[in-house]
Amino acid sequence: MENNNTDRSDIIRKALEEIRRLKKQLEEKQESTFEPIAVIGMACRFPKGAQNPEKFWKALKNQEDLIGAVPEKRSEEILGGSWEGSPFLKEAGYLEEDIDAFDHRLFRFSPREAERTDPQQRLFLKVCWEALENAGYPPDSLRGSKTGVYAGVMLMEYMQQLASERKLTAQFEPYDVSGNGFSFMSGRASYFFGFQGPGMTTDTACSSSLVSIDQACKGLWMGDCDMALAGGVNLLLSQESTALFSSLNILSPECRSKSFDAEANGTVRGEGCGIVILKKLSDAQKAGDHIHAVIKASGVNQGGLSSGPTVPHGPSQEMLLKEVWKKAGISETGPDYIEAHGTGTEIGDPIEMNSIIHLLPKQRETPVYVGTVKSNLGHLEAAAGVAGFIKTVLALEHKKIPGNLHFNTPSAHINWEDSCIEIPKKTVEWESEKPRTAAISSFGLSGTNAHIVLQEYESPFSSDEETSKKALLWPLRFSARNQSCLRDQWAAFALFLKENENVNIKELSYSQNTSRADFKEKQMVWAASRDEALEILEAALADESDSVNIHGLWRSSNDVPEDIHSTQKIFAEWIAGKKIDWKTFYQGSNTRRIMVPNYQFREKVFGLKTT
Template sequence: MENNTTDRSDILRKALEEIKRLKRKIEQNQDSHFEPIAIIGMACRFPKGASTPAKFWKALRTQKDLIGPIPEKRADYVLAGAWEESPFLKEAGYLEEDVEGFDHRLFRFSPREAERTDPQQRLFLKVCWEALENAGYAPDSLRGTKTGVYAGVMLMEYMQQLATERKLTAQFEPYDVSGNGFSFMSGRASYFFGFQGPGITTDTACSSSLVSIDQACKGLWMGDCNMALAGGVNLLLSRESTALFSSLNILSPECRSKSFDAEANGTVRGEGCGIVVLKKLSDALKDGDYIHAVIKASGVNQGGLSSGPTVPHGPSQEILLKEVWRKAGISENGPDYIEAHGTGTEIGDPIEMNSIIHLLPKERQPPVYVGTVKSNLGHLEAAAGVAGFIKTVLALENKKIPGNLHFKTPSAHINWIESCIEIPTKTIQWNSSQRPRIAAISSFGLSGTNAHIVLEEYENSTKHSDEKSESATRKWPFRFSARSQTCMRDQWSAFVYFLHENKNLNMNDLSYSHNISRADFKEKQVIWAANRQEALFILETALADETDGIPVKGLWRNSDDLPESINQTEKRLQEISFSEVQTNPDLEQSVFADWIKGKKTDWKSYYRGCNLRKTDVPNYQFREKVFGLKTT
């Protein structure tokens, strides 16, 4: 009898211990599922040369108007008849670059395949490459990883042009499928980079890219991927689409988005692409990534039965904001800044703004600032949400709120009297409070699908290293790689331009950032420089030699220029870390010499624990040719 009691007690004790263990595991899983998402990289191609986050921020800070006339090359494709003098077609937010340009060799396309592929897909691939570099990952280093791609897109103008051509030629091309199907927007990127996480393309009209970011967060929280690229793309390839949108009475005849203003009379179209690289915060910290900001919460809903299928629905917008703010823990006072959808339409802006006002306490101090990037570059449609997202991340990082263009007289349809909202008309300092700065972004689709995300600023613990504390004789390595020597010279030129434009550089951070983000190609070279001036001298000397044959001190051109004095080590070079070479420069030279000779080097592992900070470096310079449909 005593043995039975003892056995029963032991069973109960073990059961209670197991219940406690499972409860702890559930709590840990909940924490990991919904921890903040780190933004570790960004890239963009936006109108009028805002082709990097740094250039985009300069345009925002200086309140540059990025709307302009149609590029000359595309002016041939005009609508005849009554549309020739249409005010809606005169200006838009156009990219400066030739949208048909593409480095088909780098992305492994045949010329025919490139020609039949939607320029939106080509641009998306390029910006994905640049986003990975910005995050500090060589684009060829992630094959087989659980990296997801979440793409937003809505226009199929190129597919329509191909369909028109097929009617004339009666020829069917297999590339028309893989080059234009929406699923291939994400699928092609996953294929090219070798990712094995989800590849999902979303079309919710104007909210597509912010919905894609929300979906990426959910993919990370649920363990579908360990890293994600998310964003969207939009190109204006046919003026017929502008004519169609004008029939909805949503376009401004002045081609300007006068958001929140009494004279708001519509939006103006724009084009571009933006990509952000995301990880769970714990993973980003473990991997030593630089963190631009963190996502605290996100959400998506639908307007449902409103006054029309394309009319924004205030109550559903309010429900979404309230729910996301609750998840982010800011229900009481809301965020410090809201990047509004703010198209500049007479109906849409008041609906959005009055929904926000209803959620915020009138007496809140300081005020909640509201702006919209559409006042700068127009409505990028499928890429609109990510454009506002990148703007907001940059505002958090720089602790400034860009001024809103074209805001003079507040709209009488917005309940300003009951509001704590302020629209900044010039760029202002974002004064800090007791808590970290918090911002939110809204994106509302023409289809009724709404998205909202809350961001929080993040202070990286790793600070810039002090270059002056380094030995004056310390030579910092910079590795360059390209498909050919001609392409190599393109990389040199870009780096020279970067060094001229940025005078206050830390060579150790710069060397680290450059080396971890370069993909490997056939041509491999290294320069060794103690400071910015020496790096400029080496590269400018090499560029002046058109034969690429004259020896330049400090430049290793492939294996021919390696010094004979490099000491070989019996230790396997892949086991050497950056911390070891600090006291042994010869060892560092051996690491880079082996790389030039063709040894595969894991640069992220080499630099792990180095306490250097990721900083901006020039992106790889694509060697592009123009691939467009031939017109007669």
């Protein structure tokens, strides 16, 4: 009998040990599966010339108001009749660029196809290209890769304009389908770049782009893709949509978003596009990618049965934040900064802010700063979430929190007394003894909520000042479809060098050479310093014949000297047509990635003819 008991105890002990082992194995697998997601690249086209992350950050830091009047070219589309003089239509967050402009040859569109394609799809393609370059991946280098595209979009105004035209012409074209269907927003990008990961387009109204980022994270965690492009696009092609939104009583007659303020009376519309490039942290580290920040957790839910289909639901928002904070490991204290949805509506702001206040400890040692990018550039709707996301990543990198515009008198409908929240009126230093954390919210008009927690990433790379002082020649490669396009690249690069006097030549070489696509024309600049590179480019630009022999410039294989060293031979082979893996070439160089000018598109205007 005693032996039976002993055997049974031994069996139970072994079973418990096996359960503990399997539980530990499961936990380790879950930790590996749901590891942080690295943000390795960003690109944006936002209002009033905030057309890249650097210019966007400058506008945020300096608290610039990016709202303005209707661009002159679009004035013909201003609504007349009973809407003439409407305060809601006077201003918005408009792009400075011509939204009909497009490099159709680069993106392999026929002129007719470009004309029939929604400018939102065209803009999305351009910003995808720029985001890949920013991440250090030549846009032509990922064909066949498990790269996913997750796009957010919500308006079909161009399709409606085409439909109106068809009623007059009775002509039906296949491009009207491929150029305007929402599925082609992601599908066209996957097709053009040759990606074979998921291609998904999301419409959850105002939360579309942040939901897309959440979906991209899930795709990476589940192994559907190894890298992902995620974001959204929104263009204001018709003032009819603005008129419709004004009927919901959500737009400000002053065309300013006074979020959290006592005078908040609605939001103002905006347009733009933002794309971020994501990878699992371990994959990004292994590849030597530049990491801007890491996503610790993300989540999505729905408002459910609220007081109306377009009315935000506080309990659902609170539930989502609580769940995502728990996954991110910050449920006790909350993040240091929250990029709020913050539309500036009389109902929406108090619901959102009071939900946040309820989750945060009142006696927190340091305040939780709250702001919203909508106070700068308006509500970008399908691109609103990614605009707030990029703003927050930049704030983490620069260790500063931009001041919130139009905040003077705190709203009486927000429970400030029981909160540890602070709305910064001016840009402040982001002091912290631990890794800085931030959260972004985006709530759709349809009720779909998205929330993401970010954490700063301390890069092991540092600027190599000593290397830049040595008299070494560093290569800068340029490539374009033809010589005329190549000169565009020279001009943009020369302007960049003039504006950045302290740029490190080694970092410049690495960042330029690992991010460029290969075209027919291939040329090389060799320089020991920023000044020498600028001197060579200015000499090349001054030579309109493109035939003068310029020291340090290889225009073709004929310019390659006979007595070159082994490193230069690789670049000589590239000019001759050989494909080079530049990531491998620079592997182990311990060089920091910096911003360099994007490829300069050679664009033509493609718009519907109104006559």
